[in-house]
Amino acid sequence: MEILANKPSHVLEQVALEEFRGPIANMGGKRGVLNTFLQRKVREMVRGMCMQLDAGNLDWGYIMDTDTYVNITRLQNFVSELDSTEPIYTGYCSRNIIGGGPGILLSAGALRHFLCPRLKREGCSITVRENDFRGGDAWLGECARETKLPFGHCTNEPTEKKGTYLFRRDPPWTERFVSKDLKADWSTEPISYHHVLPNKNIQGPGADPRCNLVRYKHKENPSGFITTRCTPHMLLIGVPKAGTTSLFCYLNQHPDFIPPLHKELHLFAPIMAPGREIAVKGGGRNTLSRYLNQLPIMDPRSGKITGEASPSYFYSLKAPTFFKKNFKTVKLILLLRDPVDRAFSEYLNKLKSPAVAMNQFIWLKKGDDILGGQRDYFGRVARAALERKRRCGESGLVFDPAALGRDCYLPPIIWQGLYHQHLKRWVQAYGKEDLMLACHSDLGDSTQDLMRKVTEHVGLPAFEYNLSLAYNTASHRGADCSAAFSHKWDSFSRPILFNKLWKTAAVSNKTNNSVHFQSAKKDRPAVDADIRGMLKRFYAPSVAALRRQFAEHGYSECPWMAAYS
Ligand SMILES: Nc1ncnc2c1ncn2[C@@H]1O[C@H](COP(=O)(O)OS(=O)(=O)O)[C@@H](OP(=O)(O)O)[C@H]1O
Incomplete structure (x- = not known):
């Protein structure tokens, strides 16, 4: 027959x-x-x-x-x-x-x-x-x-x-x-079913427990069908300027990791004002479906996972409980960097654009020479932070630009380094098995070891990464390497929003991205010693509290922490 x-x-x-x-x-x-x-x-x-x-x-x-x-x-x-x-x-x-x-x-x-x-x-x-x-x-x-x-x-x-x-x-x-x-009895395997990815190596209907399946209806799919997606299995939640782009781009090399539409999908975007949660793009009821449409379609039997990296999540008040409830199998990674170096990296980054810089160093007045130099402006930020803390007390500092007129406002470039205030929400919601804490300094000589831990944490098989380049450095800014990995999508798996947003952009970025955002691991300008001293005084109590949190929850400290005592 x-x-x-x-x-x-x-x-x-x-x-x-x-x-x-x-x-x-x-x-x-x-x-x-x-x-x-x-x-x-x-x-x-x-x-x-x-x-x-x-x-x-x-x-x-x-x-x-x-x-x-x-x-x-x-x-x-x-x-x-x-x-x-x-x-x-x-x-x-x-x-x-x-x-x-x-x-x-x-x-x-x-x-x-x-x-x-x-x-x-x-x-x-x-x-x-x-x-x-x-x-x-x-x-x-x-x-x-x-x-x-x-x-x-x-x-x-x-x-x-x-x-x-x-x-x-x-x-x-x-x-x-x-x-x-x-509902059918799946103990007897059917002859056939629809809506799978072409995958010749798959036997049987067993689904991957790493896929937390959600079903939703979305506007973007022209057929109007109900769609299912695995929520991200891995989330790199922060902190900005701690090497998140490099880590994410390295992970993208893993053959079993399928990239989302791009880095930083920002389901939550609390950077300008923690507490005032801004779910970017779309807003309202469509936000989650729009978010999910930026993820690849995964066959839960394929042995592959997806995830994303939005460093601003760390500061969100809602994100920890939201992910816990809705992204049930998620593995979180948080990279922490010395807060002074982090602030300086942010400063160097924001200098690229006076408009953004104005927003970040908001107490500078219109007409100030924002691009004037480190000693003037990074120094002014540091001095103002210390002075405001002295006057207003740590609990009196305000982070919301709505309070700009008030003299206790602390801009994002500084408050983002007060890690202890934000870590508490995450360690309350997640245990060590789901929340991995790592240090920016691990991206130095021990990157291979860091990537081994990351790979294990997210449940992927061991893989030898090429770590010769760094992404998003002071000399080569840019946060997205997904285009360089878009060949991992096929017509089934590629994110639905790809068609709308990326059709042409992806093609032109493909070559650019692989070189444009990468550079040799170069030194960037050093932070002025006096300014570092000021900011260290500012952050010292916060780092002390952070160390207590690390000890309480059984995490190993980052090397820079001891220097703050
Ligand atoms: N491999 C490696 N080793 C050491 N340092 C590295 C590496 N990769 C990136 N970087 C440095 O990380 C800074 C960028 O961090 P992010 O990619 O997290 O920034 S962002 O929040 O996504 O914009 C940025 O810091 P600065 O150069 O101080 O600005 C990068 O140089």
Whole structure:
């Protein structure tokens, strides 16, 4: 017995497209083009089966796409109880056709006596409709009706015993989203299911526990389908200017890590004002779905994970509990840098843009020469921070730009170094097994060791990273290396927002990114010794509190901490 499992090969698609280039160009509406292509594709697949039949090579034909999972042994068992000379047209029965997703089974009888003679004569017509989704399965359904080929052997009809669905519309890991009466018994593996990534190495329906599956409806997907996503399994939560770009870009090299649309998706963006949570871009109810659309689509059986790096999360009041509740399997990483070096790096970065600098060093007056130099401006920031702390007390300092007029305002460049205030929320929500604390200085000579720990922490197999370059350094600023890794996406896995936002940008960035944001690990200008002294005095109590937190929760200290006592 031969089953011709007819996945659309590139050749077949090419043929369909080549033949169709003219009509497609004249058709205009996207749906119409898609419908026509899909219908044409299935017609070519059935034609291929007819040729095999004529050559005496076919008992059964099975039409499926690259996103269909099929257990061929189960399929063979299923057909072994049927007579291939009978006209059989079956699979997932949907109204009066066989739905295409999980595959369509056609017997030699159905092909020989119904479909093939018709295709050889006038064929079945291709329907072009603009606003109606009519895929290849609908075409085959109409063709079957025209030729009076009956459909049957449905295993998903309401009368069937629960759990006998053999051709399923969705993979087992989406089961919990399916309404109760449709729930199947997955202990018996079905013949096939739809909505998987093409992955030839996968056996069986077991899902990866690292995938925390969520289902949501989103506007961006033109088909309007409900979508499932794994929430990020890894989050690099901070701190800004601690080498987060390098760490994230190194991790992107791992073959089992699939990158998101770009670094810093910013589900929370509290930098300008902790407490005033600003969920960037979109806002409101669509925020989470927009966020998820920037993540790749993961097959939970693929052994791969995704994650993202938004250093501002560390300062969010809501993020720790939100992630705990909604991103259930998440592994967090926090890199901490000496707060004075961190502030200086931020200062050097913000100097690039006077407008941003104005925002950051907000107590400077309009007309001040912001780009004047370290001694003037970084020094003024340091002096003002100390003076304000003396006058207002640490608890009296305000971080909200709404309080700009008040003399106790402390701008982000400084308050972001008060780590102890923010760490407490994270250690309350997460234990050591989920929250990894590391030091910026680990990115020096011991980067390989740091990456080994990171890899282990996020549950990936060991990997030898290329750590020769550093990203986002003072001489080569830029926070995004995802484009350099976008080859890891295929048409299934790539983030939905990719199409909208990145179509052209990604292509032009691809080459740029791999060189532009990288440099040799160079020294940047040193912090002036007096200014360092001032800021050290400012941060000393905070670092002391941080050390107590580290001790209490069993973390190893960073080398710079002792220098603050
Ligand atoms: N491998 C390695 N070793 C040592 N230092 C490194 C490395 N990679 C990045 N860096 C330094 O980290 C600073 C940038 O940090 P981030 O990428 O976290 O910045 S950002 O918050 O994403 O903008 C930036 O610090 P400054 O140069 O002091 O500005 C980078 O030089």
